[in-house]
Amino acid sequence: MTFWVAVLAAGVVSFALKFAGYVVPPERLEEPRVRRVTAMLPAALLASLVVLQTFSTGRGLVLDARAAGLVVAVVALVCRAPFIVVVVLAAATAAGLRAAGWG
Numbered sequence: 001m002t003f004w005v006a007v008l009a010a011g012v013v014s015f016a017l018k019f020a021g022y023v024v025p026p027e028r029l030e031e032p033r034v035r036r037v038t039a040m041l042p043a044a045l046l047a048s049l050v051v052l053q054t055f056s057t058g059r060g061l062v063l064d065a066r067a068a069g070l071v072v073a074v075v076a077l078v079c080r081a082p083f084i085v086v087v088v089l090a091a092a093t094a095a096g097l098r099a100a101g102w103g
Helices: 002-023 032-055 065-078 083-099
Strands: none
Touching: 032 065, 065 083
């Protein structure tokens, strides 16, 4: 029963936030502070998703081949490698380490 209460509450909150977007005056949304926050929000959400998917399994934190793949991806990005090369290097690193028995 608690699960369904949480699902319904999340639905109500989502609807309220979406509705608030329609009733907030446009001049409020054009304030510099609001614009800065909304400009950084997608990057912050993406970063949190990457960290969550890399360092967690279920309810615990882990350090496995995914973390090594992320490190290789960051190094490739710093070296300005094309995006597809970054993805292939990270995947090959994680796959190679898993094949070797780590993670």
